Amino acid sequence: MNFNLTEIPLNYYLALSAIMFSIGVVGVLTRRNAIIVFMCIELMLNSVNLTLVAFSAFHGNTTGQILVFFVMAVAAAEAAVGLAIIIALFRNKMTVNIDEINIMKW
């Protein structure tokens, strides 16, 4: 076992995570396709996971990686339920454009 610990500082991981989160925010705010909005939310979840794993490795603590495991389980449940909602919406309105789905708008 002669692994070398990396020389990459923590800030690089945090910067990458921040950039990916912001790209996800752009996608959620600008796209009209509901499925792509969902995928941007997955991207944001993943960037937060990267932050958790980086802090876990730099602190020497397992808890961050356990939290990532639970985030993945919740993301799987969220994706399944969200896609089922999109299928139900598509049955009713024949569209996934979030501008046309305004039935709950007051």
Place this chain on the structure above:
Amino acid sequence: MNFEVIFFFLIAASAIASAILMVTQRNPIKSVLFLIVNFFCLALIYLILHAQFIAIIQILVYAGAIMVLFLFVIMLLNLGDETKLVEKMSYKKSIASILSGVVLLEIMIGLGLPFGVGFSAMNSKAIEIGTVESIGKSLYTEFILPFEITSMLLLAAIVGVIVLAKKKF
């Protein structure tokens, strides 16, 4: 600049590039494929961080299960190009871009100020905490209650999905 730093920058650049392509792509299927590329890049970064278990789970669960579900739904709904969804209001887009730039700045400042000084080297325990053994041990002892509750959550999700997707409203 040793090999590892160059490798990290390569992976980070491809992760950011695939994320941008995912957001800008008109065809949803291409968008899904770029997101899968992004997830593989993230799995490689987890490997650099010595988190082997999370890296494998990332590929198995995210790229393998969740994205296949997305692809399946897109092909089921037969969504073609987004040409009909042309955005008329481009000022909203620019407002959204400015807002997310502000978000990026805030996150950078918020993360950079407290952690900018220390943490230049990884903790020496990092190699052993990412293994399946150590994660499984704390998952089944310290975090056994959240683990069981997660299984209940997944059961509820299964039932909810069947109810939502089956019923004709």
